[in-house]
Amino acid sequence: xxxxxxxxxxxxxxxxxxxxxxxxxxxxxxxxxxxxxxxxxxxxxxxxxxxxxxxxxxxxxxxxxxxxxxxxxxxxxxxxxxxxxxxxxxxxxxxxxxxxxxxxxxxxxxxxxxxxxxxxxxxxxxxxxxxxxxxxxxxxxxxxxxxxxxxxxxxxxxxxxxxxxxxxxxxxxxxxxxxxxxxxxxxxxxxxxxxxxxxxxxxxxxxxxxxxxxxxxxxxxxxxxxxxxxxxxxxxxxxxxxxxxxxxxxxxxx
Amino acid sequence: xxxxxxxxxxxxxxxxxxxxxxxxxxxxxxxxxxxxxxxxxxxxxxxxxxxxxxxxxxxxxxxxxxxxxxxxxxxxxxxxxxxxxxxxxxxxxxxxxxxxxxxxxxxxxxxxxxxxxxxxxxxxxxxxxxxxxxxxxxxxxxxxxxxxxxxxxxxx
Numbered sequence: 001x002x003x004x005x006x007x008x009x010x011x012x013x014x015x016x017x018x019x020x021x022x023x024x025x026x027x028x029x030x031x032x033x034x035x036x037x038x039x040x041x042x043x044x045x046x047x048x049x050x051x052x053x054x055x056x057x058x059x060x061x062x063x064x065x066x067x068x069x070x071x072x073x074x075x076x077x078x079x080x081x082x083x084x085x086x087x088x089x090x091x092x093x094x095x096x097x098x099x100x101x102x103x104x105x106x107x108x109x110x111x112x113x114x115x116x117x118x119x120x121x122x123x124x125x126x127x128x129x130x131x132x133x134x135x136x137x138x139x140x141x142x143x144x145x146x147x148x149x150x151x152x153x154x155x156x157x158x159x160x161x162x163x164x165x166x167x168x169x170x171x172x173x174x175x176x177x178x179x180x181x182x183x184x185x186x187x188x189x190x191x192x193x194x195x196x197x198x199x200x201x202x203x204x205x206x207x208x209x210x211x212x213x214x215x216x217x218x219x220x221x222x223x224x225x226x227x228x229x230x231x232x233x234x235x236x237x238x239x240x241x242x243x244x245x246x247x248x249x250x251x252x253x254x
Numbered sequence: 255x256x257x258x259x260x261x262x263x264x265x266x267x268x269x270x271x272x273x274x275x276x277x278x279x280x281x282x283x284x285x286x287x288x289x290x291x292x293x294x295x296x297x298x299x300x301x302x303x304x305x306x307x308x309x310x311x312x313x314x315x316x317x318x319x320x321x322x323x324x325x326x327x328x329x330x331x332x333x334x335x336x337x338x339x340x341x342x343x344x345x346x347x348x349x350x351x352x353x354x355x356x357x358x359x360x361x362x363x364x365x366x367x368x369x370x371x372x373x374x375x376x377x378x379x380x381x382x383x384x385x386x387x388x389x390x391x392x393x394x395x396x397x398x399x400x401x402x403x404x405x406x407x408x409x410x
Contacts, residue, residue: 021259028260035264039271046279053286055293062286069283088284089276097271128264133257137264141272 007211014109014207015200017131018116018123028131035128038100042093068092075241080248087247090145094138095240101129102199102232106225109206129199129235132192139188142243146187149250187246191239198235202228379407 017028049065058066072092080087104127116124128134150159163180164173202224209221383403 019258019260024258026256026258026260027263028258031260032263032267036267039267043271043274043279046275046283050279050282053282055286055289058286062283065283066287069280070287073284086272086276089280090272092280093268093272093275097268131260133260134264136257137261137268140261141265141268 010211011204011207013123014113015125015130015204016123017125018121028125028133030123030125031128031131031134034104034126035097035101035134038104038128039097042096042100046092046096068096072240076244079241079244080251082248082251084247084251086145087244090247091240091244094142094243095236098129098138098195098239099233099236101127101134102236104128105130105199105202105206105228105232109203109210127199127203129195130203132196135192135196136188138195138239139191142191142246143184143188146184146246146250149247153251187242191242195235195239198231202231375407379403382406 018030019026019028021027045061046065049061052059053062069092072095073088076088076091107126112126113124116122125131150162154162164170164177166176166180168176205224206221206228209217209224212220
């Protein structure tokens with residue numbers, strides 16, 4: 001498959017994104033393209049369900065949409081006790097989008113790459129969640145919302161007080177501030193790296209399996225794919241739940 | 255593996271997706287869910303009420319049945335009593351009528367006896383008169399002896 005040849009070349013090829021531009025302004029076209037396509041699919045599916053929503057007997061589309069919505073709604077109700085029009089739809093979007101990203105992982109590693117190379121695209125990395133940009137985009141957005149709601153609910157002064165005067169009282173102000181900053185910054189970083197790490201490792205193992213002789217591959221890729229199904233849903237779920245938890249923490253006034 | 259402008263592009267996409275979900279996806283679906291929940295609970299309540307109504311109606315039906323039975327028994331008893339009364343009355347009437355008839359017959363009989371007696375007396379008196387005429391062989395002066403004859407005939 002690789003133009004460079006050898007196992008290392010194959011792996012590097014698979015993990016290199018299709019990018020344009022240099023330095024910071026480079027764009028990973030594959031990440032942007034696939035996440036946009038998956039996001040559109042998500043939106044169209046749910047829009048379709050919402051338009052046909054009936055209080056009577058629901059169809060298949062509505063059933064699936066309602067199942068997901070009730071699931072997310074239940075999670076939000078369990079952890080978040082305030083009232084917010086944003087959190088539940090945010091949770092739903094994160095869950096479905098990340099789930100679809102991750103689900104790209106079970107598509108055979110060489111299939112889309114092969115199609116891409118036929119179309120003249122040299123590099124193609126199809127799983128958006130193996131791109132740090134994608135996972136950080138989500139977690140930084142969540143982080144901005146955390147800061148926004150902290151200030152909105154507690155006020156600038158209240159939020160500043162929480163940053164400086166907890167957990168050790170006003171006399172330990174610099175230490176408190178340092179602790180709080182670490183605590184807050186750890187949230188988006190852990191969110192993004194957890195998702196990225198799980199999916200990147202999963203993809204890497206699929207690539208390694210693909211390097212093995214053809215007769216062994218199914219023996220390994222089949223159980224790994226089954227195990228990976230769990231990771232796909234679990235990571236999407238964790239991302240959503242932690243987002244809800246962080247945001248409800250931001251809403252709590254101490 | 256570097257962080258670059260893709261991040262910004264992804265954030266914009268994410269914002270759009272969240273906005274769209276918040277505006278067009280979540281509200282109608284959650285509304286449909288709530289409405290259906292309401293409908294179902296209403297339906298269940300209605301079913302329960304219906305069952306209670308049926309129970310009440312059954313009770314009422316049993317009550318009406320009992321009442322009807324009691325009334326019919328009453329009516330039957332009344333009718334029987336009335337029938338007894340009618341029979342007794344007609345018996346009484348018949349008795350009275352019979353007595354009347356007997357009375358009338360008796361009266362007639364006595365009247366006839368009287369008449370027979372009268373006619374017998376008259377015949378006897380005429381016979382006696384004839385016998386006396388023959389015995390005396392002479393014409394009796396009817397006017398002269400009328401008083402005597404009458405006396406005799408009255409004594410007979």
